[in-house]
Amino acid sequence: MTARVPGMTITWGRLLTHASLVLIVVLWTIPVLGLFISSLRDKDQLIVSGWWTAFSATERTAFGRTGAAAEAVEVDGEYVIEGDFLEDPRRTITSYGLRQTDLTAQAPGEPVAIDDTQFTLFEDGSYRWTSEEPFTHGAGRRIFYVASIPPTFSLENYREVLSGERIDRAFINTFTVTIPATLIPILIAAFAAYAFAWMKFPGRQWLFAIVVGLLVVPLQMSLIPLLRMYNDIGATFGVPSKTYLGIWLAHTGFGLPLAIYLLRNYIGGLPRDIIESAQLDGASHFEIFIRLILPLSVPALASFAIFQFLWVWNDLLVALVFLGKGDDQIVLTSSLRELLGSRGDNWEILTSGAFISIIVPLMVFFSLQRYFVRGLLAGSVKGG
Amino acid sequence: MTQQVLVALLAVIAGVGASLAYFFGTNLLLDRLAADGRKPDGSYLSREPLRNLIRPWLFVLPALVILGIYLVYPVVETARLSFFDRTGTEFVGLSNYVWAIQNPEFREAIRNNLLWLLFVPALSTAVGLLVATLADRVSWGNIAKSLIFMPMAISFVGASVIWKFVYDFRGPDAPQIGIVNAIVVALGGEPQAWITVPFWNNFLLMIILVWIQTGFAMVILSAALRGVPEETIEAAQIDGAGEIQVFFRIVIPQIMSTILVVWTTITIVVLKVFDIVLAMTNGQWGTNVLANSMYNWMFRGGGDFGRGSVIALVIMIAVVPIMVWNIRRFQAEEAMR
Numbered sequence: 001m002t003a004r005v006p007g008m009t010i011t012w013g014r015l016l017t018h019a020s021l022v023l024i025v026v027l028w029t030i031p032v033l034g035l036f037i038s039s040l041r042d043k044d045q046l047i048v049s050g051w052w053t054a055f056s057a058t059e060r061t062a063f064g065r066t067g068a069a070a071e072a073v074e075v076d077g078e079y080v081i082e083g084d085f086l087e088d089p090r091r092t093i094t095s096y097g098l099r100q101t102d103l104t105a106q107a108p109g110e111p112v113a114i115d116d117t118q119f120t121l122f123e124d125g126s127y128r129w130t131s132e133e134p135f136t137h138g139a140g141r142r143i144f145y146v147a148s149i150p151p152t153f154s155l156e157n158y159r160e161v162l163s164g165e166r167i168d169r170a171f172i173n174t175f176t177v178t179i180p181a182t183l184i185p186i187l188i189a190a191f192a193a194y195a196f197a198w199m200k201f202p203g204r205q206w207l208f209a210i211v212v213g214l215l216v217v218p219l220q221m222s223l224i225p226l227l228r229m230y231n232d233i234g235a236t237f238g239v240p241s242k243t244y245l246g247i248w249l250a251h252t253g254f255g256l257p258l259a260i261y262l263l264r265n266y267i268g269g270l271p272r273d274i275i276e277s278a279q280l281d282g283a284s285h286f287e288i289f290i291r292l293i294l295p296l297s298v299p300a301l302a303s304f305a306i307f308q309f310l311w312v313w314n315d316l317l318v319a320l321v322f323l324g325k326g327d328d329q330i331v332l333t334s335s336l337r338e339l340l341g342s343r344g345d346n347w348e349i350l351t352s353g354a355f356i357s358i359i360v361p362l363m364v365f366f367s368l369q370r371y372f373v374r375g376l377l378a379g380s381v382k383g384g
Numbered sequence: 385m386t387q388q389v390l391v392a393l394l395a396v397i398a399g400v401g402a403s404l405a406y407f408f409g410t411n412l413l414l415d416r417l418a419a420d421g422r423k424p425d426g427s428y429l430s431r432e433p434l435r436n437l438i439r440p441w442l443f444v445l446p447a448l449v450i451l452g453i454y455l456v457y458p459v460v461e462t463a464r465l466s467f468f469d470r471t472g473t474e475f476v477g478l479s480n481y482v483w484a485i486q487n488p489e490f491r492e493a494i495r496n497n498l499l500w501l502l503f504v505p506a507l508s509t510a511v512g513l514l515v516a517t518l519a520d521r522v523s524w525g526n527i528a529k530s531l532i533f534m535p536m537a538i539s540f541v542g543a544s545v546i547w548k549f550v551y552d553f554r555g556p557d558a559p560q561i562g563i564v565n566a567i568v569v570a571l572g573g574e575p576q577a578w579i580t581v582p583f584w585n586n587f588l589l590m591i592i593l594v595w596i597q598t599g600f601a602m603v604i605l606s607a608a609l610r611g612v613p614e615e616t617i618e619a620a621q622i623d624g625a626g627e628i629q630v631f632f633r634i635v636i637p638q639i640m641s642t643i644l645v646v647w648t649t650i651t652i653v654v655l656k657v658f659d660i661v662l663a664m665t666n667g668q669w670g671t672n673v674l675a676n677s678m679y680n681w682m683f684r685g686g687g688d689f690g691r692g693s694v695i696a697l698v699i700m701i702a703v704v705p706i707m708v709w710n711i712r713r714f715q716a717e718e719a720m721r
Contacts, residue, residue, distance in 0.1 A: 013627070014521075021518040021528050024511070028532045028595065031546045034563060038549065047554075050561050169388060176392040180399035187403050188446045195443035200436075207448065214455045216707035218656055220678055220696045222454060224689050225461035227682065228472065229453075244395055253454025256447055285439055286411040314539030316659045317679070328388075333541040337663050340545060347549060347561070354545035358538045365537035369530065372537070373603055 039355045040153040043348035055151050059094060061103060063144045066119075066127065069135035079131045086125025086147060096121045096145035103146050114141070121145060157352040165343075167353050169327050170335040174313060174357075176244055177323070177331055181251035181312045182305055188252065189259030190267075190301065194289050196260070197268035198275055208264065214257040223321050226250065230322065242329065247322040254318070255308050266300035267293060303374045310361055310372075332357040403446070410442045459700075466693040470686075480690040490695070492670060493677045497702075499586055500593070500657060500673065505650040507594045509643060512601025516609055517631070519602075529606065533599035540596070540659030547592045548664060553577040582670040589671060592660050597653065601646045608642035609635065645713055648706050655702050674699050 038051040049058055064085030072079045086093070097105035098112065098119075106112050108123040117131035121143060129135075162168045195201070196208045234241030270293065278288045294301075312318075316333040323329045325338070336350075336357050343349045365372055418431045418438070469476050484490045515532055519525035535543060552562030553575060560566040565575040579585045612635055620634045636643075658675035665671045667680065678695035681688045 017518050017521050021515070021522060021525075024515055024518075025528050025531050028535065028598070030563065031550050031595070032534070032538075035546045035549060047561060048559055050559070050563065050566050052563070052566075168385065172388055172392050176395055179396045183400045184403050187400075187407070188450065191407060191443040192447035195440045199440040199443065201440035201444075204440075207444065210456075211447075211451065212711065214451060215711055216704045217455050217459055218696075218699050218703045220656065220675060220699050221462050222458035223678075224465060224682060224692050224696060225458040226454065227687075228461075228689065245399065248399055249450065250454060253450045256451055257455070260447060284411075284415065284435065285443075286415075289443075310537065314542075316539070316541050316662070317675075320679070321682070333539050333659070336541050336545060340541075340548065340663055347552070350545050351549065354542050358542040361537040361539070362534070365534060366530075373533075 035351050035354060038347060039157055039351035040155070041157075041348075042152050042154070043157060043346075045149075045152070046348055046351075047345075054153075057148045057150050059146050059148055061144065061146050063100070063142045064127075065140040065142055066129055068140050069137050072131075072135045077132075079134050081129040081135065082127065084124075084126045085121070085143070085145065088149075089124070090150045090152075091125065092123050092148050093121055093125055094146040094148050096143055098143065100144050103144055119143070157348040158356070161349050161352045161356065165335070165339065165349060165353065166327055166330075167332070167335060167356055170330050170332045171356065173329060174331045174333075177247055177251075177319065178309060178312045180244075180248045181255075182309045184248055185252040185255040185259050185308060186301055186305055189256055189263050189304075190294065190297065191289065192256075192260050193263035193267050194285075194293055196264045199285055208260075211257050211260050215261060217257075219254055219317065222250075222254070223317075227321055240324075242322060242324040244323075244329070247318065250318055250322050251308075251312050251315075255311070259304050259308070262304055263297065263300055267297055270296055299374075302371050306364065306368060306371050306374075310364065313361055406446065407442075411439070414438055414442060462693045462696050462700075465689050466697055468690050470688040470690055472689045476690065480694045483691060484694050484698070489672060490677065493667075493672045493674045493695075494698075496586055496671060496673050497655065497657075500590055500654045501651060503587070504590050504593050504597065504654045505647045507590075508597040508650050509601045509605075509647050511594070511598045512646065513605050513643070515598070515602045516606035519606065520609060529599075529602060532602055535596045536599040538596065540592075540657075541663050543592050543596055544660050544663035547588075547595075548579070551578045551588060579665055579671075580669045585665065585669055586671055589660055589664055592664075593654065593657060597650050601650065604646050605639065605642060608639040612638050641713070645710065648710050652703055652706055652710070655699060655706075 034051045037054050038046055041051065041054055045054075045058060062085075064083075067081045067083050069081075071083075072081045074080075093108040095104040095107055097103050098114065099105075106121070108121060111118050111120040113119075114129075116133065117129060117135075119127065119129045121127045125147075127143070192211075196204060196211075230241040230246055233239070274292060275288055278292060283291070314333065316337060319331045319334050323331065323334070325334065330338070336353055339346075339350055339353055414435055418435045420431055421429045423429045465472050466480055467475060467477060515528065519528050522528070538546070550562055551564050552560070553565055554560050554562070556575060560569055560575050564578065569575055579588055616634055616638070617630055620630050625633065656675055657673055658679060661667055661671055661673050661676045662679065667673070667676045674695055678692050678699070681692035681695065
């Protein structure tokens with residue numbers, strides 16, 4: 001079946017293709033969108049209305065109290081009390097009335113009679129109450145109104161979570177963990193990969209086979225013995241058992257098999273001629289590696305670097321085991337998890353905190369998407 | 385604040401610098417100590433053979449030492465500890481294993497892991513394949529793929545926060561700010577604290593992992609779909625096969641091996657799933673899984689290393705065959721390139 005539109009043909013099949021893809025994309029992005037919008041909302045509005053209402057004005061009922069009789073001034077033989085119920089200039093009055101049950105009795109600007117006097121509440125929240133006779137009432141009269149509050153967005157939640165919840169320190173700590181835990185394994189793996197690919201030494205094949213074999217060891221297998229070892233070292237030498245050095249080395253250990261495996265595949269695939277001719281020129285393996293191999297291996301190094309960076313940045317388990325939860329060591333994932341426990345209902349804190357923790361990976365994702373894909377594909381054999 | 389940045393910067397420089405210093409230092413030292421010289425009789429002495437004998441070990445030693453300490457030793461040690469008591473000092477035979485088999489919590493974790501295994505790889509692969517197929521047919525396909533791939537960059541904990549907000553519950557009379565309950569209310573239903581509803585809450589946690597892994601499946605399958613030769617599809621179309629038939633009879637069989645790779649890779653992720661469960665429920669309300677259970681035993685009541693080790697071994701035994709298969713496939717594909 002075909003629907004004819006001037007100039008083009010749309011089949012129902014194509015329409016269905018577009019529609020299903022739109023549906024999936026919407027389903028996939030809505031959770032992140034909700035988080036992001038909520039993190040920018042006013043925290044009082046956040047808990048009383050869904051984030052999907054954030055762009056429409058919300059209505060709130062309230063009452064204001066007029067000035068007392070003493071505040072009246074005489075103008076041209078008339079007694080007038082004036083004032084303003086709304087402090088925020090962006091809010092407006094939608095309707096008002098004299099009783100709580102009559103909230104919609106009057107439109108703004110429309111006068112209402114109170115006994116022999118006349119009261120008017122204007123849209124901007126100012127009111128004017130006039131009388132021919134002097135006012136005699138004591139306390140001000142209550143006027144009930146519906147105010148429309150325009151959507152407000154601010155970075156207030158971010159300020160609060162950064163300074164109040166020490167997420168700023170967690171941010172720095174995460175970098176402190178992630179950068180060396182990315183660079184150290186790459187460096188060590190690149191040297192080892194070169195040796196496995198191009199240098200002759202006894203046991204080379206065997207050792208490389210063992211390294212590949214270690215790819216299958218799940219991280220969980222290592223945690224208990226390493227925790228014991230770290231605690232023992234701490235107790236024996238009187239040093240702290242939870243240190244940055246400790247977690248760098250742990251991430252290095254867990255990342256090495258994959259790094260060596262991938263880099264050995266890449267470096268082993270480089271043309272033999274360039275290495276042999278450099279050797280003929282009298283270059284040592286060290287010089288060849290630094291001057292020739294490293295620059296040539298940049299694509300492979302970058303792919304692994306991105307994978308390892310994201311893996312370490314997003315890791316929670318290793319950080320929980322090898323780092324403390326004090327201000328000086330807690331990482332973003334760990335502090336986010338703490339917030340989920342302690343501030344589980346404070347969505348202004350959680351949404352902004354979560355967004356801060358995912359912003360760096362998202363930036364890597366959107367700016368380096370091509371390398372990101374390659375890194376992930378290469379790393380995926382490890383299976384997280 | 386600035387002080388902390390400085391400390392962090394120094395730590396980073398020290399850590400990376402130390403490893404650089406090792407490689408440069410030892411290699412230069414080798415060149416110096418084993419430099420070419422003169423024999424006593426004055427003739428030229430090349431010590432290159434000696435240097436070539438030692439240098440490979442300078443290159444691989446750090447890797448071997450770290451791998452030994454962080455992977456080889458722990459595997460042996462975990463296996464040993466599984467036969468010892470909670471502190472790892474007293475031999476208790478198989479009693480940790482007996483405990484595991486009889487323990488209802490452990491069985492619940494196994495059951496949940498099996499549930500995850502059944503649904504997450506299947507759903508992620510299926511939706512990933514669907515998106516890969518659909519995205520190739522529309523002009524905005526790349527944008528769609530980017531957006532669906534995006535969750536892959538988000539940490540499991542971050543994703544947990546995102547989805548906890550989706551499932552949020554505010555009490556029956558308050559306005560719902562979680563989108564699931566808002567929809568339920570709009571359809572006239574009763575809002576609920578969904579993640580506390582036993583059994584079904586497992587699926588709510590699984591959705592999070594599906595949400596993350598679908599992008600991975602999509603990217604790999606999308607590449608595989610492009611590799612399907614046009615001729616095979618055209619030939620089938622000439623024979624009068626409809627689009628659906630072409631897809632299931634021609635395309636799917638040709639990318640089957642990639643589908644299996646995606647499936648098994650996600651299976652491995654599932655077997656190790658931890659962060660999501662810890663952050664969402666910490667295993668309460670019948671949602672425990674093996675990795676979370678193991679983490680709990682590592683620290684619960686001062687830690688029970690024997691029981692924790694048994695659970696770690698179970699994870700390892702489940703993961704290894706799949707990993708071996710996966711690496712074989714990966715190597716076969718590398719060899720074909």
